[in-house]
Amino acid sequence: MTLDETFLSYLGGINNNDLINILDTNLIDNYEPQLIRRSSYYDSDKFTELTQTKKSCFSVLSTNIQSINSKFNELEAFIEELSSNNFKFNVICLQETWTSENDDLSQFSLHGYDCIAQGKTCSKNGGLIVYVDNNYRSEVKLKLNMYEHWEGLIVQINGGNLSKSITIGNIYRPPRTSNDNLNAFINEFSSIVSLLEHNCKNTLIIAGDFNINLLKLNENDIYSSYFDSLISHSLFPQITFPTRFTRTNGTLIDNFFCKLSQSMLESTAGILIKKLSDHQPYFMLINTSLKTEQPPKFVKINVLNDDAMHKVKNEIKSYDTYNKLNKNPNADTNLNYDIIFNDIVRAKDKHMPTKMVKFNKYKHKKSMWITQGILRSIQYRDKLYKQLKLTHPNSSNYEIININLKTYNTILKHTIRAAKKGYFENRFYRFKNDIKNTWKVINEFISKKQTHKKLPLFFIDNDTKITDKKDIANKFNNYFTNIGQSITQGIKYKGSKKYSYYLNKNVTSTFTFDHIDEETVRKTINNLPTKTAVDLMVSQQNYSK
Secondary structure, X not given: OOHHHHHOHHHOOOOOOOHHHHOOHHHHHOOOOXXXXXXXXXXXXXXXXXXXXXXXXXXXXXXXXXXXXXXXXXXXXXXXXXXXXXXOOOEEEEEOOOOOOOOOOHHHOOOOEEEEEEOOOOOOOOOEEEEEEOOOEEEEEEEEOOOOOOEEEEEEEEOOOOOOOEEEEEEEOOOXXXXXXXXXXXXXXXXXXXXXXXXXXXXXXXXXXXXXXXXXHHHOHHHHHHHHHHHHOXXXXXXXXXXXEOOOOEEOOEEEEEEOOHHHHOOEEEEEOOOOOOEOOEEEEEEOOXXXXXXXXXXXXXXXXXXXXXXHHHHHHHOOHHHHOOOOOOOOHHHHHHHHHHHHHHHHHHHOOEEEEEOXXXXXXXXXXXXXXXXXXXXXXXXXXHHHHOOOOOOHHHHHHHHHHXXXXXXXXXXXXXHHHHHHHHHHHXXXXXXXXXXXXXXXXOXXXXXXXXXXXXXXXOOEEEOOHHHHHHHHHHHHHOHHHHHHHHOOOOOOOOHHHHOOOOOOOOOOOOOOOHHHHHHHHHOOOOOOOEOOOOOEHHHHO
């Protein structure tokens, strides 16, 4: 049996839980190419294997998070787990964040992503977030916060490695089942879909929790009307299996609806077996011409330890650098600097040689409190969840696994919170007398990051648009090298006073050169604060000292 067959075996089997079987299969099969294809379930190992062959794809993840506040640590750990396997979703859509419009969401910043949020409007459990890989540019096109029965956020993404823009919609409709409510949503949503279809010439993806079970299309005329409305606008579902489960059944209420295009036909969609909330996360890998950015397999490092430092000092002393210097007061200081610098570099290269080491992805974690133990525990929790779904719900073993899963999940959440708390407590204690680093830790804790505006793609000079980077640089150089002369030419002074008129105050301060001894220089240098920043040519400042 396949994973799909096994996973759905106690929920009525594939035939009763596959959208393709629910639809008119003869109609679907007659399409060339096939517009609705069967999605699959993916455990951690299967998904990792898939992503290794889809590195050129633009990737989107979506899920109902059921409170970003309570799930953020687990979401962050999940992103770290993906990163350890050299994978990163380009877009993450979250529904039911439970956030309000005026909430400070800096504490929910994900490393490497821009956060676009919309507060809850149609329900106390609403709220939307779209995380966009910060290698891309994003622009909010529509905030659909004026409706009573649903809410939405439309974002356009371009730049990076995309040749054409991609429009992402993030939709949430609360679970209200009255016909009036459903009809109101369908009418309002259809008008927005029509607008998007008309204005979006490239890839269009609408993700969300619609709370309309597509597996019941043949049993509910309103559901069928909703589905027909989307199909009529050339928006086709990508997820065909249930995304939310109870003990005995599953519902297909979450989905991607994608505009018909070549990239959609070549995409891969699936559902992750992951216990993040009671909705399964689902994903799409869209076949685009993205360039693959592989992390380096090897990196250069310098040997930097006490023994090497001691050898460098002795080596420099043996060079007798002082006697090489020109001690004439009028000597060129640049030449003297070159003598000192060359001796330092020669000693460094001899005793602190550069060597190649294998790149260790575990040393470059984005969240330092997420240990390998936590990542392994999350994987074990997800395996327990998978085991539960593969067990008959009426068996005694199901109850045992269910209790074990709940207990383990509670312990895991406590462990994650304790690890994060312990990490920051240690950091605060370490810098208790260092206000600068204390504030760095505070900003790290609340995930506050410096905002860096992206450089413009062009400049306008005298009504001429300049896009070539070299031309732009030359224009800036020309402007700043001639700014003094330009300002001078613009000054129209009609008076008769000379510059000496303004220099009428006595100067009381003096500057003298005094002889100093070696010990004074040594104390002054040792009192300089040691920083880890690397200079242009040598090494870290503790080495220079």
